[in-house]
Amino acid sequence: MFKKSVLDLMEAVPPDCFNWVIYKKDLYKYEKLPDTLKMELENVYPVWNFKLRDALRLPAEKPDRTNKYTKFKSNIDYFYKNVINENGFRNIIPVDSESFIPVKETQISSVKEKSNELLFYNDTHDIVPFNGMKKGPYKPSAYSKIQFFYIFHKDDLQIAKVMHDFFSHGLPPFKGLYHFAKVPYNTQGNFSIMFTNKDNPLDEIEREMIQRDFQPDVHYFAIYLSPHSKHHPNREIRSIYYRIKELLLKRDITSQAIDVKKVKAALANDKSRYDYSLNNIAIAILAKLDGIPWQLNTKLKNELIVGIGAFKHIDTDVRYLGSAFSFTNNGKFKHFECFQKDQTDELAGSILDQVKEYVSVNNHIQRLIIHFYKNMSKKELQPIENGLNNLDLDIPVFIVSINKTESRDIVAFDNNSEQLMPISGTYINVGFNKYLLFNNVRYYKDSRIGKIDGYPFPIKLSIRCTHEEEAKDPKVIRELINQVYQFSRMYWKSVRQQNLPVTIKYPEMVAEIFPHFSGNEIPEFGKDNLWFL
Structure with a gap:
């Protein structure tokens, strides 16, 4: 909550930035304020949100990478000792337990051994993407003739020269785009585009592109x-960033956006490590050029995997769904689509089209696996089941619901470790086909956790199947959870491991950008390209 009232902030903040507000400890939607409170805006205080943060130009908070487990347990211990353990509380709510609930051994399992292994050049193995990339990417770009060009404002000519030098010769220890990601870096004189209108450059850029050969x-x-x-x-x-991406996609051109202010800040600070950013940018560029930075070390199966992620567009208050399809279980994705939340039939039709394409190429499909951003409703699943029946495909459909926010209502601690964080790949059955999956970089009992890696809480999964008996098979459950665990290692926007699988993360990224495109459609070139990284 802000300490300044709505009235105090009105001069600096547009009215659409206010969402939830507080008046005397009561919570209200700003747009539905009672008339009596509209008379007292000096006593109405806004709740923090991203739009308010950006409007007031407040700095973004750095993610907390300190040990959440030790702090969380300490807070719970304090609350138990000073609140629950008081007689007054127990008289109202009779709490019998005097400690944490021990997890039975039968509830604890782990993913398959070496599930965190990734393949790099010449099938070399590593569990850390940055270390593995030193051996070379799994597969270089599919294109032999690649030409880079820059699009920049006239005031940023020097930054363009700096970035050109970084990609050509590197910024130690980053050795350049080719030496790190094996992407040949080449530019052509007088081909880049320099615009003058900083706040509305689209027409200018488009005119310049027409003149390029x-x-x-x-x-x-x-x-x-x-x-x-x-x-x-x-x-x-804010929309310029997205509209330039769309303009380029319509010309079958992939792009990489770089925030000029971040580059300038890094250059102004001798202690800044912009080489970290260059590593991540290089990975994304390789992936956008249809290269494969790294691949899962797993055997291929006859199954189609669909990821459905969501993003709520703040400006329109509409939730969009992005989808990604994989014809293999090695983490390579293709064909991205986007829909509004209520377009369940269109989403089902898109999934069924990919099933038909899969069957036409592979002759047989064993199962359809859907990673969904929430619990999938009967209304959302029914069109898919009907479509499979129409195709005469009696195959199990597994729905793995993946809560994209880290679980805080149910958390487990490893008392055999000072860090308290369970070993990566551990999962716990918490009942009713629900599981906690611990997805972090504590791969061994004595693993050292770096400051950048952090201590993420587990993600919460639930698993069900149209063939109910198959969802009760521990072997099948392990395979499905193993897949979620592995797909979190296929995030090609960073050399650091993520907590969320790309089956949810990639579609969410598509859904975030999609509403900014004209015509509510992803350009055809963008449907089979990782342009959104």
């Missing part, structure tokens, strides 16, 4: 140096 046998890649943050408080300026 794009060769059909060359794969072009744009480096867009953005003078504005994609979180800018002004909606129109």
Whole structure:
């Protein structure tokens, strides 16, 4: 909650930035304030949200990477000792337990051994993406003729030269785009685009692109140096980032946006490690050029995997669903789509189209696996079941619901470790086909946790199947959880491991950008390309 009232902030903040507000400890929606409170705006205080943060140009909070487990347990111990353990509380709510509930051994399992192994060049193994990339990516770009060009504001010419030097020669220990990601880096003189209108550059950029001679046998890649943050408080300026991506996709051009302000801040600070950012940018560029930075070390199966993620567009208050399809279980994804939340038939139709394509290529499909961002309703599942029946496919459909926020209502602690965080890959059956999956970098009992890695809480999964008996098979459950665990290692936007599988994360990223595109459609080139990284 802000200490300043709505009235105090009105001069600096547009009215659509206010969402929830507080008046004398009561919570209200700003747009539904009673008339009596509209007369006392000096006593109404806004609850923090991202739009308010951006409008007031407040700095983004750094993610907490300290040990959440020790702090969480300490807070619970304090609450038990000073609140629950008081007689007054027990008289109202008779709490019998005097300690944490021990987890039975029969409830604890772990993913398969070496599930965290990734494959790099020449099938070399590693569990840390950054270390594995030193051996070379699993597969270089599918294109042999690649040409980079820059799009930048005239004030940022020097930054364009700096980035060109970084990609060509590196910024130690980053050794350059080719030496790290095996992407040949080449630019052509007088091909880059310099615009003058910082707040409305689209027309200018489009005119310049028409004048460029794009060769059909060359794969072009744009480096867009953005003078504005994609979180800018002004909606129109914020949309420039997305509209430039769309403009380029319509010309079959992938792009990588770079925040100019972040580069300038890094150059101004001798202790800054911009080479970390360059590693991540290089990984994303390779993936966007249809290369494979690393791959899962797993045997292929005849199954189709669908990921459905969601993002609620703040400006329109509409939730969009993104989808991603995998024809293999090695983490390579293709065909991205996006829908509004209520377009359940369209979503089902898209899934069924991919099932038909899969069967036409592979002849046989053993099962359909759907990773869903929430519990899937009967209304959402029924069109898919009907479609499979129409295709004469009697196959099990597994729905793995993945809560994208870390579980805090149910958390487990490893008392055999000072860190209290359970070993990565541990999962606990908490009943009713629900599981906690611990997904972190504590791979061994004595693993050292780096400051950047952090101590993530577990993610919560629930598993069900249209063939109910199959959801009761511990072997099948382990395979499905193992898959979620492995897919979290396929995030090609960073060399650091993520907590959420790309089956949820990638579609969510698509759904975040999609509403900014004209015509409510992803350009055809973008449906089979990782342009959103």
